[in-house]
Amino acid sequence: MRIGAHVDATDPLDEAALRKADAVQFFLADPQGWKAPQPRADAALLRGSEVDVYIHAPYVINLATTNNRIRIPSRKLLLGHAGAAAEVGAKGLIVHGGHVNAGDDLTVGFDNWRKAFAQVAESGGHGVPVFIENTAGGDNACARRFDNLARLWDAVGEYGVGFCLDTCHAHAGGEDLLDIVDRVKAITGRIDLIHANGSKDSFDSGRDRHDNLANGTIDPDLVVEVVRTAGAPVIVETPGGVDGQATDIAYLRDRVGR
Numbered sequence: 001m002r003i004g005a006h007v008d009a010t011d012p013l014d015e016a017a018l019r020k021a022d023a024v025q026f027f028l029a030d031p032q033g034w035k036a037p038q039p040r041a042d043a044a045l046l047r048g049s050e051v052d053v054y055i056h057a058p059y060v061i062n063l064a065t066t067n068n069r070i071r072i073p074s075r076k077l078l079l080g081h082a083g084a085a086a087e088v089g090a091k092g093l094i095v096h097g098g099h100v101n102a103g104d105d106l107t108v109g110f111d112n113w114r115k116a117f118a119q120v121a122e123s124g125g126h127g128v129p130v131f132i133e134n135t136a137g138g139d140n141a142c143a144r145r146f147d148n149l150a151r152l153w154d155a156v157g158e159y160g161v162g163f164c165l166d167t168c169h170a171h172a173g174g175e176d177l178l179d180i181v182d183r184v185k186a187i188t189g190r191i192d193l194i195h196a197n198g199s200k201d202s203f204d205s206g207r208d209r210h211d212n213l214a215n216g217t218i219d220p221d222l223v224v225e226v227v228r229t230a231g232a233p234v235i236v237e238t239p240g241g242v243d244g245q246a247t248d249i250a251y252l253r254d255r256v257g258r
């Protein structure tokens with residue numbers, strides 16, 4: 001079982017060592033901005049490292065929206081990040097499920113997702129596995145509720161897309177963690193990465209505030225059970241810096257076994 005953490009992008013391998021992590025996830029550019037990622041001096045080191053690397057795409061990306069001025073740059077930004085993620089030997093590029101605007105038909109959002117992958121597939125693919133992550137909030141989200149996730153997967157499943165299950169987002173998004181691995185796999189057929197996070201907010205609150213595993217509103221045994229049954233690598237995106245995340249990693253290792 002590979003377990004790691006979301007860390008600062010400056011020196012990810014040092015951050016991994018400090019946390020005794022088998023894997024790291026980081027951003028390649030400002031997560032709230034539209035800037036393309038720049039080449040990294042440590043690309044060869046990251047590629048050759050025994051630490052598994054995952055890249056989280058910027059939050060501004062929304063491949064579902066009907067707004068051309070967001071959707072088209074989103075495709076470009078994701079493709080740029082995919083190229084840069086491949087450069088550092090990433091095992092996956094994680095992107096949020098996105099949403100349509102109030103009053104828009106989600107059917108259009110799912111079709112926009114399909115078109116995004118169809119377009120890239122024609123020119124050789126992203127070059128790195130892309131994992132869609134479930135999200136916590138909003139009434140028009142593509143990957144908050146699993147009835148919508150099923151419709152999303154009908155649209156994109158044929159393109160070999162991966163899935164990243166975030167336990168905080170599921171809980172806050174109103175999907176019970178009990179048996180969630182089976183319910184996800186019935187839809188996607190796969191779980192490629194677990195984001196193992198506690199939640200500061202209550203079930204179905206729609207709020208996205210991560211907490212450490214032993215704190216917050218999620219029974220940590222449920223997170224342990226998700227990690228155990230999913231059989232996928234794990235990234236904690238929890239607060240508290242080195243200490244907080246090292247504690248969460250050790251917590252999972254102790255209970256899941258290696």
Ligand SMILES: [Zn+2]
Nearest residue numbers: 133166195237
């Ligand atoms: Zn996450």
